[in-house]
Amino acid sequence: xxxPKLGNLAPAFTLLDQTGNKVSLKDFRxxxxxxxxxxxxxxxxxxxxxxxxxDAQQELADxxxxxxxxxxxxxxxxxxxxxxxxLNFTLLSDEDHAIADKYGCWGMKKFMGRxxxxxxxxxxxxxxxxxxKHIIDKVNTKTHxxxxxxxxxxxx
Numbered sequence: 490x491x492x493p494k495l496g497n498l499a500p501a502f503t504l505l506d507q508t509g510n511k512v513s514l515k516d517f518r519x520x521x522x523x524x525x526x527x528x529x530x531x532x533x534x535x536x537x538x539x540x541x542x543x544d545a546q547q548e549l550a551d552x553x554x555x556x557x558x559x560x561x562x563x564x565x566x567x568x569x570x571x572x573x574x575x576l577n578f579t580l581l582s583d584e585d586h587a588i589a590d591k592y593g594c595w596g597m598k599k600f601m602g603r604x605x606x607x608x609x610x611x612x613x614x615x616x617x618x619x620x621x622k623h624i625i626d627k628v629n630t631k632t633h634x635x636x637x638x639x640x641x642x643x644x645x
Contacts, residue, residue, distance in 0.1 A: 528559035
């Protein structure tokens, strides 16, 4: 499935967060949202990406942005990830990858010579009006936070 179109309303969703509470995209209207899809909690690349967003929380707040991480991990694993890495933002469980499908982030991957269906690391920047403003589909986990912040500062 392709990514949703820039300029359109971002596809709505409600998922469970790391504590089992329902969280909806509409809960974040009037804020910029960094909706990032990552393959698996507590793996090296995903940890680097999450910790960089954790460390950039004040800078994100300065541009009125909140981060939401989405993965196919179960709620309990998300809570362990938050505790282990002292994360300070919401992680969402998309175990059946229905939301990843809606956002065009579930597809064929290649790793160590084998092909399989999985989550494609992708970030969506959603404006305060709920519209999709920017898509980053070539994510560098080490510089992800800088890429997001630069875009938000240049496109207020």
